[in-house]
Amino acid sequence: MIKFQDVSFHYKxxxxxGKQQKTRGVDGLTLTVKKGxxxxxxxxxxxxxxxVTRLINGLVPHYYEGELSGTVSxxxxxxxxxxxxxxxxxxxxxxxxxxSQFFNVDTTSELAFASENLCTPPDEIRKNIRRIVQEMYMExxxxxxxxxxxxxxxxxxxxxxxxxxxxxIMVLDEPSSNLDAAGIEELAKVLALxxxxxxxxxxxxxxxxxxxxxxxxxxxxxxxxxxxxxxxxQIRRMDNAQAGERxxxxxxxxxxxxxxxxxxxxxxVCEDLEFHYKHSENGIHxxxxxxxxxxxxxxxxxxxxxxxxxxxxxxxxxxKSRGSVRFEGREWKPKMRPSLCYxxxxxxxxxxFTDSVLEEVMLSMPESVSKQEREPLARKVLEQLDLSYLSxxxxxxxxxxxxxxxxxxxxxxxxxxxxxxxxxxxxxDLRHMRQVADLLRQLRDTGKTVIVITHDPELVxxxxxxxxxxx
Amino acid sequence: MQFFQYGNEGYKSIxxxxxxxxxxxxxxxxxxxxxxxxxxxxxxxxxxxIPLVLFVIIRRYRTALLYGLVCLVMFFGEAVLIPCxxxxxxxxxxxxxxxxxxxxVGYAFAYYMMCxxxxxxxxxxxKQMRVPDQISIPxxxxxxxxxxxxxxxxxxRDAMRLRGIRLTGKNGGxxxxxxxxxxxxxxxTLRIGDELSAASLTKGLNPGKPRTHICRVKMELWDWALVAxxxxxLIYMLVLR
Amino acid sequence: MDKKLNAKDLINIGIFTALYFAIVFIVAFVxxxxxxxxxxxxxxxxxxxxPFMLFLTRARKFGMVTIMGxxxxxxxxxxxxxxxxxxxxxxxxxxxxxYLKGSDYLSIKKAPLSCGIFSLWIVxxxxxxxxxxxxAYFESLRPGYGDAYVDALSKLTPSWMFWVLIVTIFLxxxxxxxxxxxxxxxxxxxxxxx
Numbered sequence: 001m002i003k004f005q006d007v008s009f010h011y012k013x014x015x016x017x018g019k020q021q022k023t024r025g026v027d028g029l030t031l032t033v034k035k036g037x038x039x040x041x042x043x044x045x046x047x048x049x050x051x052v053t054r055l056i057n058g059l060v061p062h063y064y065e066g067e068l069s070g071t072v073s074x075x076x077x078x079x080x081x082x083x084x085x086x087x088x089x090x091x092x093x094x095x096x097x098x099x100s101q102f103f104n105v106d107t108t109s110e111l112a113f114a115s116e117n118l119c120t121p122p123d124e125i126r127k128n129i130r131r132i133v134q135e136m137y138m139e140x141x142x143x144x145x146x147x148x149x150x151x152x153x154x155x156x157x158x159x160x161x162x163x164x165x166x167x168x169i170m171v172l173d174e175p176s177s178n179l180d181a182a183g184i185e186e187l188a189k190v191l192a193l194x195x196x197x198x199x200x201x202x203x204x205x206x207x208x209x210x211x212x213x214x215x216x217x218x219x220x221x222x223x224x225x226x227x228x229x230x231x232x233x234q235i236r237r238m239d240n241a242q243a244g245e246r247x248x249x250x251x252x253x254x255x256x257x258x259x260x261x262x263x264x265x266x267x268x269v270c271e272d273l274e275f276h277y278k279h280s281e282n283g284i285h286x287x288x289x290x291x292x293x294x295x296x297x298x299x300x301x302x303x304x305x306x307x308x309x310x311x312x313x314x315x316x317x318x319x320k321s322r323g324s325v326r327f328e329g330r331e332w333k334p335k336m337r338p339s340l341c342y343x344x345x346x347x348x349x350x351x352x353f354t355d356s357v358l359e360e361v362m363l364s365m366p367e368s369v370s371k372q373e374r375e376p377l378a379r380k381v382l383e384q385l386d387l388s389y390l391s392x393x394x395x396x397x398x399x400x401x402x403x404x405x406x407x408x409x410x411x412x413x414x415x416x417x418x419x420x421x422x423x424x425x426x427x428x429d430l431r432h433m434r435q436v437a438d439l440l441r442q443l444r445d446t447g448k449t450v451i452v453i454t455h456d457p458e459l460v461x462x463x464x465x466x467x468x469x470x471x
Numbered sequence: 472m473q474f475f476q477y478g479n480e481g482y483k484s485i486x487x488x489x490x491x492x493x494x495x496x497x498x499x500x501x502x503x504x505x506x507x508x509x510x511x512x513x514x515x516x517x518x519x520x521i522p523l524v525l526f527v528i529i530r531r532y533r534t535a536l537l538y539g540l541v542c543l544v545m546f547f548g549e550a551v552l553i554p555c556x557x558x559x560x561x562x563x564x565x566x567x568x569x570x571x572x573x574x575x576v577g578y579a580f581a582y583y584m585m586c587x588x589x590x591x592x593x594x595x596x597x598k599q600m601r602v603p604d605q606i607s608i609p610x611x612x613x614x615x616x617x618x619x620x621x622x623x624x625x626x627x628r629d630a631m632r633l634r635g636i637r638l639t640g641k642n643g644g645x646x647x648x649x650x651x652x653x654x655x656x657x658x659x660t661l662r663i664g665d666e667l668s669a670a671s672l673t674k675g676l677n678p679g680k681p682r683t684h685i686c687r688v689k690m691e692l693w694d695w696a697l698v699a700x701x702x703x704x705l706i707y708m709l710v711l712r
Numbered sequence: 713m714d715k716k717l718n719a720k721d722l723i724n725i726g727i728f729t730a731l732y733f734a735i736v737f738i739v740a741f742v743x744x745x746x747x748x749x750x751x752x753x754x755x756x757x758x759x760x761x762x763p764f765m766l767f768l769t770r771a772r773k774f775g776m777v778t779i780m781g782x783x784x785x786x787x788x789x790x791x792x793x794x795x796x797x798x799x800x801x802x803x804x805x806x807x808x809x810x811y812l813k814g815s816d817y818l819s820i821k822k823a824p825l826s827c828g829i830f831s832l833w834i835v836x837x838x839x840x841x842x843x844x845x846x847x848a849y850f851e852s853l854r855p856g857y858g859d860a861y862v863d864a865l866s867k868l869t870p871s872w873m874f875w876v877l878i879v880t881i882f883l884x885x886x887x888x889x890x891x892x893x894x895x896x897x898x899x900x901x902x903x904x905x906x
Contacts, residue, residue: 013904058672059669062672063672084672093673093674099619100666101667101670102615103612103667103671103674105614105618108685115683116684117674119683342633347626349655350629351630351634353630353650355899363636364634394903395903396899397905496790581790608719609725609783610726610783612723613729613783615726616727617730656731657731667727668719
């Protein structure tokens with residue numbers, strides 16, 4: 001079905017210093033996927049697994065430009081010589097970001113979209129949609145606005161929209177990155193359905209626990225090459241330590257660690273915190289919550305439990321919230337809270353404004369810092385966060401992890417005693433997750449109170465001094 | 472950008488998008504071109520009432536109420552206050568009410584159109600009017616992108632507040648403010664645009680190639696009635712007056 | 713490079729038209745003060761120059777700028793301006809496009825001027841104030857708005873104002889082009905995105 005024969009691909013792009021460069025995608029890769037096989041691609045970010053998915057659906061080399069050598073054949077077609085359009089009827093693709101993979105605004109149109117492009121007669125498309133909707137139990141999601149769906153629901157619609165055109169091959173590129181545990185469970189059900197229907201499935205993914213039961217084979221990539229091939233039944237016998245040795249996330253599900261009780265410490269206290277969105281049932285009411293100072297507190301819970309709302313209230317983004325927040329013997333009114341709690345958003349891109357890393361850090365400094373002190377102070381913080389060598393670079397030219405560190409640097413110079421992280425490890429591999437964990441510990445050890453909102457049990461296990469579950 | 476929010480959950484529109492387009496044009500022609508006496512005034516009232524009725528039909532009672540109230544104030548102001556005041560007060564009322572009342576009805580109808588039409592209905596209608604892909608594809612992407620822009624700019628403004636970037640103060644200045652808001656928005660636009668293109672290509676979007684539409688748009692009795700009404704208005708506006 | 717517009721080009725046109733229109737719309741809304749009405753179009757052109765310049769880095773084929781102008785003209789028309797406003801969109805887009813084609817869309821120097829030309833679609837927005845529409849428009853205002861307003865407005869907008877408006881919009885667009893080029897250089901080129 002899919003055949004890679006000594007395939008190498010290099011992307012053309014510019015690096016952070018503005019030089020033209022070639023980035024390796026894959027390097028001399030040979031692999032075969034049989035019809036009906038379920039293959040998982042794993043490995044560090046940058047190992048080439050995304051490139052493999054792009055070679056299958058034709059985005060490489062037809063959309064992302066670069067140098068390709070070797071031959072890729074999919075369903076008997078040569079990818080190099082046929083266009084993305086020729087592959088579209090045979091290969092369905094699901095991507096990482098649920099915000100940007102929908103062409104339409106409503107779910108029903110999106111489900112029909114791929115088939116419409118193939119010129120399938122309308123009645124047949126309607127029939128297919130009805131069948132898929134039934135198979136995937138998604139009646140409640142029909143005729144809805146995409147913008148009103150949760151991340152998990154969006155990803156389910158993305159899967160269904162691919163399935164309606166009935167391609168033989170499904171490729172998924174880190175589909176679980178933005179999902180919570182319940183969303184992942186739904187995704188796993190869809191994948192199981194596809195496997196049962198005899199589809200050929202290729203998934204590139206960091207989180208592996210939901211795939212172990214389904215995988216026929218796991219291909220471990222390293223530096224664009226095939227490092228190890230593990231058959232499915234062998235994965236199912238392996239434990240998480242063996243996953244760790246290979247730099248992979250856990251093979252079996254990890255339960256969220258139990259909540260500990262706190263002793264009478266110096267704490268951040270929220271009392272009777274209440275906020276409700278207009279025209280919506282969503283909102284929070286927290287009678288009493290205390291968060292230990294100088295510790296790492298993880299906030300967990302499923303989507304819609306109010307974690308983000310709590311974060312927004314704590315950072316003072318929702319000014320109409322009621323109740324009190326006390327810290328260091330002081331009451332913090334909503335208006336004051338931006339200088340209490342600094343949030344590092346899930347999408348840090350929104351948080352970067354200036355044209356160099358140094359400027360970016362100086363932007364956050366309180367007005368009390370004098371002119372002469374500003375730059376040395378900023379450089380010191382950059383030093384601490386291992387960013388000095390990037391200080392003249394444009395923040396948007398950095399990698400995801402570096403951007404996150406720049407945002408953190410902003411929080412550190414702003415002298416906010418509390419730092420709040422919203423899903424800092426979504427879509428990260430084991431190595432990068434551990435880097436984030438180290439960074440959080442480092443911040444804690446300098447005396448910051450760290451709050452982490454997360455769906456990632458491995459991160460919680462690694463760092464949390466205390467876990468608070470929202471439900 | 473609330474104007475372009477798609478809010479049509481689980482509801483099927485009773486009007487054909489082509490009828491809505493025609494009505495939008497006619498309503499604007501009438502409201503901008505008519506005065507406050509005789510037949511003119513009657514036409515204005517009819518046109519102003521159309522969005523009101525339509526809001527009620529799509530069960531947007533709150534919007535309907537708000538729109539109705541604003542309309543009443545406008546008409547009261549224009550028909551009663553303006554003729555019986557003079558001088559500065561007159562000018563003040565006219566300057567505040569005037570331009571607003573001229574665009575209010577048109578905007579209200581445009582808003583109705585946005586929340587009662589799915590993008591695919593709109594595109595299907597365009598196809599039936601033989602509009603080429605080179606126009607209809609960008610147009611549908613545009614409508615799909617407005618809510619995304621709203622989401623993105625909301626997030627960016629939150630981030631600005633977290634960082635304490637305000638119009639006044641240390642990082643103040645209008646130009647800086649615009650830069651801080653527009654640049655991240657443009658960055659997001661580029662990124663989302665690239666990802667959206669990639670996703671659409673893998674779903675076989677190919678301009679100029681024939682494609683089918685599952686969405687049914689058909690002119691019904693209601694449509695023809697409104698088309699006739701619109702044509703009547705147009706004839707009155709262009710010929711009889 | 714393939715000269716035909718492909719799906720990616722059309723999607724780029726769509727999202728940039730949305731961005732451009734949203735920004736202009738917000739400027740127009742914020743600037744909706746009657747006294748400002750005369751300079752507001754130029755202000756729209758100025759701020760609109762920023763996203764337009766970024767669009768030009770993605771528009772390397774003939775037709776993209778024209779389509780953007782056409783879409784903006786269509787939107788203006790849908791918001792109740794005379795049908796001539798579509799023509800303004802199409803023509804402004806087409807002329808800017810032809811001008812850019814002369815240098816194969818690669819000259820950075822030509823871009824701000826094309827931005828000035830392109831901005832003239834905004835004239836369509838202010839169209840009811842002028843030409844054949846002007847007198848009819850004012851007459852239609854007279855019974856409702858009272859003579860004082862109409863006289864004040866027509867004093868503010870004598871027919872030569874039309875040419876002044878074109879010049880201010882063009883200058884606004886030109887300036888916006890330079891501003892956009894500066895921001896492009898400061899941010900997007902530096903970040904490796906343009």
